[in-house]
Amino acid sequence: MRRIATSLAGLAVVAVAVAGFAPGSAAAPAREPVARADSAPAYYTLKLPTGLTMAQLVRDGYDISHGHGTRPIVVATPAEAKSLRDRGVLLAKSGSVYKPLVRGAGTTSTTYYGGYHNVLGHEQHNAAVASAHPDLVKLYDIGDSWKKAKGQGGHDIQALCITKLATGDCALNSTGKKPKFVLHAQIHARELSTGELAYRWIDLLVTSYGKDPAITSLVDSRELWVVPMANPDGVDVVASSPSQPVMQRKNVDSTTGGCPADDAGVDLNRNSGFQWDVHEGGPCEETYPGTKAVSEPETIAIQGLLDKIFRDTKGDVDQPAAVGTTGVFLTLHSFGNDILAPYGYTNTDAPDKAALVALGKKMSGFNGYPVSTGDGGIGYFAPGATDDWLYGTRGVPSYTFEVGPDSGSCGGFFPAYSCMDSTFWPKNKAAFLYAARAAASPYGTLPASNPVS
Ligand SMILES: [Zn+2]
Structure with a gap:
């Protein structure tokens, strides 16, 4: 049963994807951007060089998480990560933004992203x-x-x-x-x-x-x-x-x-x-x-x-x-x-x-x-x-x-x-x-x- 359910889910994804690209399709599906590997944002821990402050990075537009946990975290695209590294910031990837999810799971008229x-x-x-x-x-x-x-x-x-x-x-x-x-x-x-x-x-x-x-x-x-x-x-x-x-x-x-x-x-x-x-x-x-x-x-x-x-x-x-x-x-x-x-x-x-x-x-x-x-x-x-x-x-x-x-x-x-x-x-x-x-x-x-x- 599990195997069949998985393959059916796979077929459903293909069908949605095809429908989404159908020319002249009247009913556009919900916007579903698929982050490309070279542009997907990720979470990084960061260590700042002397003279650079977290407040400065926030002012410069970096998306620093606002918890006070033991380690500050930035959400950055690969391009943003590179510019931070260019400024002497030490970055280590700590996690992915999106968690594994069967596409569309938990999505109804009143729920999304798993529920x-x-x-x-x-x-x-x-x-x-x-x-x-x-x-x-x-x-x-x-x-x-x-x-x-x-x-x-x-x-x-x-x-x-x-x-x-x-x-x-x-x-x-x-x-x-x-x-x-x-x-x-x-x-x-x-x-x-x-x-x-x-x-x-x-x-x-x-x-x-x-x-x-x-x-x-x-x-x-x-x-x-x-x-x-x-x-x-x-x-x-x-x-x-x-x-x-x-x-x-x-x-x-x-x-x-x-x-x-x-x-x-x-x-x-x-x-x-x-x-x-x-x-x-x-x-x-x-x-x-x-x-x-x-x-x-x-x-x-x-x-x-x-x-x-x-x-x-x-x-x-x-x-x-x-x-x-x-x-x-x-x-x-x-x-x-x-x-x-x-x-x-x-x-x-x-x-x-x-x-x-x-x-x-x-x-x-x-x-x-x-x-x-x-x-x-x-x-x-x-x-x-x-x-x-x-x-x-x-x-x-x-x-x-x-x-x-x-x-x-x-x-x-x-x-x-x-x-x-x-x-x-x-x-x-x-x-x-x-x-x-x-x-x-x-x-x-x-x-x-x-x-x-
Ligand atoms: Zn908040």
């Missing part, structure tokens, strides 16, 4: 969960994607609030009684595992309610907010090639023009209203921060939501959060197996650094990711990031999780879909549950253990 949910998949899921659990879920449209704002199609940015709904719960204000935990995902479109973790988190909460005592207690006593897909326009680009996803990190704001297809857009995780840095990158670079802070509709949507639901408990950048601050915010990224705590724009300690790291270490106890702050020792700062903004302006403990290793079948931006169940979800589920529990008193006495298996 990851596309925008339609998330939208249908959000609607279905809200409809099936009206006592537990409020679904919000918190703003528009760039394309929608421009009248070019696009999407609403959606947020769910999950709790056992009582009067005043899940309102768009900061007067609710229940502490809030926010899980925010796929602001960087190509970071595939992140939206999928949010999807599973939503399902865990609504399906365990009334069955698992610890999760029931959490859903009774917290507002559990989820933004499963903060950059849907970007995800449309990524998923437009279902077997070999496109490396789109940013939104699709093409106002500045002149960039190659997947290099256009604004880095939404450099566009916040806190420590925004005009020097972060040019328009085609992966960390381009936009023409000004909060220039993008996606940033307006996310900051708008967080601004409404969290009280401002913090003064200036060097002032600590007020005692009694509640809430925890996690923004999911990949990759590097890291927990990053504020600040990410500077190596100057955040005023609450000790408490922020203490909570980070508690979460690390569940997923095993080490905690770091600042540039993580590799010269990679993140001015204008979402988590710095929320902590820096509101005092809410805010973290970046960099999900996944930098090599192997679960490594990089495009891990095999099977990695969701084998490692990413089991590793992070308990960390999310812990963060939600800690939201009641994140700067006070932290919960000692997690009762949820």
